Amino acid sequence: MKLLDLLREKEEARAWLLSSPAFLYEVLLFAAPISIVFVFAFSVLDPLGRVPLAFTLQPFLDSLKPLYLGFIQKTMIWSLGVTAICLALGYPTAYYIAVIAKKYRTGLLMAIIIPFWTSFLTRTFAMISLLSHDGFLNQLLLFLHLVQEPIVFLNNWRATIYGLVYVFVPMVILPLYASLEKFDVSLLEASASLGAGDLETFLRITLPLSMPGVAAASILVFVPCLGAFLIPQLLGGTESYMVGNLIWTMFLDSHVYSLGSAFSMILIAIVMVMMLVYLRFLSKKGAVAF
Amino acid sequence: MKNFKRKALAVFILAVFVYLYSPIAFLVAFSFNKGISVGGRIVSSTVTWLGFSLEWYHTLFAEPDLLRAFSLSASIALLVAVVSGAVGGLAAYSYSRYRFRGKDGFDAFLLVPVIIPEITHALAMLLYFRLAGVNYGVQTIIMGQLTFAIPYTYLVMKARFAGYDRAIEEAAYSLGANEVRTFLTVTVPLIMPGILAGSMLAFTLSFDNFVISSFLSGAGISTLPMLIYARIRFGVNPDINAIATITLTMSTILVVVSQTLSQRGKR
Numbered sequence: 001m002k003l004l005d006l007l008r009e010k011e012e013a014r015a016w017l018l019s020s021p022a023f024l025y026e027v028l029l030f031a032a033p034i035s036i037v038f039v040f041a042f043s044v045l046d047p048l049g050r051v052p053l054a055f056t057l058q059p060f061l062d063s064l065k066p067l068y069l070g071f072i073q074k075t076m077i078w079s080l081g082v083t084a085i086c087l088a089l090g091y092p093t094a095y096y097i098a099v100i101a102k103k104y105r106t107g108l109l110m111a112i113i114i115p116f117w118t119s120f121l122t123r124t125f126a127m128i129s130l131l132s133h134d135g136f137l138n139q140l141l142l143f144l145h146l147v148q149e150p151i152v153f154l155n156n157w158r159a160t161i162y163g164l165v166y167v168f169v170p171m172v173i174l175p176l177y178a179s180l181e182k183f184d185v186s187l188l189e190a191s192a193s194l195g196a197g198d199l200e201t202f203l204r205i206t207l208p209l210s211m212p213g214v215a216a217a218s219i220l221v222f223v224p225c226l227g228a229f230l231i232p233q234l235l236g237g238t239e240s241y242m243v244g245n246l247i248w249t250m251f252l253d254s255h256v257y258s259l260g261s262a263f264s265m266i267l268i269a270i271v272m273v274m275m276l277v278y279l280r281f282l283s284k285k286g287a288v289a290f
Numbered sequence: 291m292k293n294f295k296r297k298a299l300a301v302f303i304l305a306v307f308v309y310l311y312s313p314i315a316f317l318v319a320f321s322f323n324k325g326i327s328v329g330g331r332i333v334s335s336t337v338t339w340l341g342f343s344l345e346w347y348h349t350l351f352a353e354p355d356l357l358r359a360f361s362l363s364a365s366i367a368l369l370v371a372v373v374s375g376a377v378g379g380l381a382a383y384s385y386s387r388y389r390f391r392g393k394d395g396f397d398a399f400l401l402v403p404v405i406i407p408e409i410t411h412a413l414a415m416l417l418y419f420r421l422a423g424v425n426y427g428v429q430t431i432i433m434g435q436l437t438f439a440i441p442y443t444y445l446v447m448k449a450r451f452a453g454y455d456r457a458i459e460e461a462a463y464s465l466g467a468n469e470v471r472t473f474l475t476v477t478v479p480l481i482m483p484g485i486l487a488g489s490m491l492a493f494t495l496s497f498d499n500f501v502i503s504s505f506l507s508g509a510g511i512s513t514l515p516m517l518i519y520a521r522i523r524f525g526v527n528p529d530i531n532a533i534a535t536i537t538l539t540m541s542t543i544l545v546v547v548s549q550t551l552s553q554r555g556k557r
Contacts, residue, residue, distance in 0.1 A: 018384035021377045022381035025436065026437065036414060050421060092303065093306050096299055114545050125317070130313040226407060247410065251416070272405075
């Protein structure tokens with residue numbers, strides 16, 4: 001009875017009661033497992049890899065080896081590249097849907113959302129069938145006599161980039177669309193009548209006004225790209241493995257749990273820093289784009 | 291000149307759509323391709339068009355492991371959608387309705403599972419369950435999926451509840467309704483569209499989930515994405531085109547329905 005009275009009187013108690021299932025669940029099944037990885041990253045483990053025996057910084061020192069640093073560097077550069085390509089493809093598309101083709105907005109937007117909601121593996125499989133040695137694209141090129149021999153599209157870094165861009169393009173179009181939708185077209189006319197060229201208008205009016213969308217889009221691509229491992233594995237092959245694949249291999253093939261944990265921590269740290277930078281940007285701009 | 295630029299942009303947009311849809315279109319088309327017999331086995335040509343046929347759809351229904359994987363994925367997704375809809379929904383409601391100490395921290399905490407790379411999340415849970423001696427199986431898949439489904443539904447619903455006007459509830463009180471009646475007849479109908487949107491997202495995420503599910507599944511259990519993955523890696527079965535076409539149709543219907551619903555909600 002006392003608890004009920006408390007709930008009736010105190011808003012705060014009610015708020016905590018309602019939030020507690022989600023909070024407790026995430027503490028027990030998300031925060032606790034991540035903490036174990038954190039502890040493992042600083043531990044000498046017993047031979048079975050279950051019990052931390054002593055504190056060590058060795059895993060992090062190991063991760064500074066050129067081979068491993070190369071993986072981190074490669075992953076960062078590729079993720080940046082994929083983000084840039086996605087923005088280059090997505091910005092004009094979002095602009096077209098939001099500002100120019102207003103009549104067909106709903107339909108075009110659905111056409112963007114459908115691949116986005118389609119199973120990730122289905123899309124990956126579709127790309128493999130399109131690009132494989134005797135896939136559709138090669139057949140088409142042979143048929144048109146554009147090539148004499150089938151081109152090797154898969155199992156190289158280009159296939160990984162292609163696949164990542166393919167998966168993430170819808171992710172940039174949606175937030176960009178959201179920020180361009182509110183765009184006031186009369187600003188363009190005003191700018192033109194004041195003598196600005198198209199490029200100047202874009203750089204000084206359109207782009208700054210859509211910056212929250214650009215930031216949201218970039219973070220939505222860059223962050224998941226850092227942890228990508230299925231696309232590199234299935235499309236790019238061993239030659240184009242990224243940090244995600246490295247972590248997978250360390251845990252499931254070589255069973256070097258401490259090193260794998262250290263790499264997980266490094267990956268998480270990079271993601272968190274990116275996120276904090278982004279939230280900083282948002283609070284400065286005072287805009288919410290998610 | 292302006293006209294030319296506009297046309298150039300339209301061509302560019304067309305190219306983007308071709309890029310997005312060419313793999314999918316090819317896959318759907320070839321799911322209806324006739325099979326040919328090679329060494330006594332019927333295989334599908336991914337190369338030549340041999341004629342229209344529904345045979346791959348027929349063979350699907352003759353594959354028990356495929357049907358099992360499909361129904362397992364659908365039941366897990368349904369359960370995950372309901373639980374995360376309820377748990378995430380309560381949290382989102384509490385966030386948008388009340389002021390309480392630690393509110394911002396709580397909000398930031400629930401963002402973390404969404405942004406952390408799935409591979410690290412999956413491996414962490416794998417280690418955790420191994421240490422705790424939990425048996426892998428459907429139960430661990432569900433527990434794993436809920437850790438990201440709850441925060442996702444929370445985020446979606448929080449955004450939907452943002453414009454929630456509590457004056458409406460107070461109006462109900464002043465008209466003599468008690469808390470329970472107000473909640474059931476005023477609050478629930480108002481927040482229902484948000485709950486549905488969040489649960490639908492949770493369903494899709496769960497149905498599509500591969501990484502966490504495959505790490506936590508244990509032996510002998512296979513969800514639909516796990517089955518598709520295995521077939522991609524170890525010899526492509528042509529009927530994958532047919533499965534993919536079916537899931538594609540499902541997600542298309544889902545998108546059209548949810549878009550139509552949200553359009554109606556705006557009016």
